[in-house]
Amino acid sequence: MMISDVTCPVCGCGCDDIRVQLDDSKIAKVYGVCIMGQQKFRKSQSPERITKPLKKEDGKFVEISWDDAINEAAEILSKASHSLFYGWSETSCEAMKVGIDLAELTHGFIDGQSSHCHGPSIIGEQSVGIPSCTLGMVMNYADLVIYWGSNPIESHPRHMSRFSTYPRGIYSGEGRRDRKIVVIDTRKTLTANVSNLFFQIKPNSDFELISALRMVLNGKEIPDEVAGLNREEITKLADTMKNCGYGVVFVGLGLTHSKGKSNNVENLYHLVRRLNDFTRFNVIPMRGHYNVAGLNQVLTWRTGYPFAVDFFRGYPCYNPGETSVIDILARGEVDAMLSISSDPVSHFPKKCVEHLAEIPIISMDIVRTPTTELSDLVIPGVITGIDAVGTYYRMDNIPLIAKKIIEPPFDFTHSDEETLKKIYDKILEKKKK
16 A cells, blocks of 8 residues: 655654555555654654553663553643753654643643754744745745855755755756855765865854845945955855845754854844845745644744743743753753653753653653653654654745544554643643642
C-alpha cells in the first residue's frame, strides 16, 4: 500500500510530498525524503523506541502501568510550586494547547527551543514587524535568494531543491538558471560552494554590514572596509539586492546568535523594508524543528506572548532574559520539569543541567536520551505525522496537517495531546479533593 502526501516530521521545511510504502501496516520504504527524514521514519519502528512507561526506583528504571504513570506525573506536577514545561517543537499544536493549560493550571512556566534558538528573530519581529512571505512565493517568484548565517545543505537538506534554488516556479521557469544564490557567512560552507556569490565576513560583524548596506541604498559614503569586505564588495551586494526582481533573505542562527542578536535582526528587517522601495523583498527565519514555529503561534493565541511565558503569578508574564528557560533554570527557580520532544540535558549549559539533576523530571519522548536517563518518570511519546494526526507550522508560519500513517506501538494513548489531557484531568481531580 502506498500513501502519498505524507509529512516529514523533522525540520522546519515540513515537506509534505513524501510517499510511504506500507507492508502489513508497517513502513517498508519511504520515498522523496532526505537523510534526516529517513532516520526519523526508521526510528518510529526502531527496537529502541520507548513503548512502556518507566519509573526510576533506586537508580534503575522499572516498567509501570500507564495509569500509574499518569498518576505519578500528576502527583509530581501538582506538588511543585513552579513547574517547567519545556520542548514542544516535535509535537502537534493540539498537544501544545494542553501543555499551556497545564502550565496555567499549575502556575508553571512554559518555553520551547525558540527561546535559545530563533528568539532574537521573534523579538526583532515584535519590535519592527517582519516583511515576510511563504515558501511558495519564494519558489514561484524569487530570482535572488540570500542565505545569511545559514547552511541549508546540512541543516535543511531539501530546502534548496524543494523551495528556493532548483524548483521551477510560475515566474522562474528555468529554476536554477533563473536564480542567483548569495551566501553571507563567517566561513565557507557547503551551501557557499553552490552559490553564485559568497561574502565571507568577520565574526560578530553582521550589524555593521547591514548598516553599511543601508547606507549604500541611501546614497551615503561608507568606509573602505566593513565587516571584512571592501567597499566594492559591499556596493556589489547592495546593487545585487536592489536590482533583483524578487528577493528573499533566509536568516540563520549565524545572524541571530552573533554579537547584537535581536539588534541584528531588527537592522536586517529595516534593510529589507528599504529594499522594497526599489523591488520586492522578503525575509524568512530558517526555523529548525518541524513545529518549533507552532509553539510560538499557539502561545501567542493563548497568552499574547510567543515564548518564555511564566504563569507563576496566576497570569501570563513575558520578559525574555528573565523568564527564558536558560535564565530561570540557572537561577534555580523551578522545582519540577515536564520535557516533551526535547533533550535539554544534551544542550543546556552545565549550570542548568546541574539544577535539573536536583529536581523531579518527567520525560515524554520516543527513544531514550540523556534527558530520559536523568528523569524520574519516562512516558512514551507519539510521533505526529507518523503515529498520529496533528497540526504543525512550517518555517514560513503556514499551518499544515500531518497525516497518521501507522498505529503507535501501544494502545493506551493515540497522541501526545491525549496523554497530556489525561495528566491535566488527573491534576484537576487532585486539586478538587
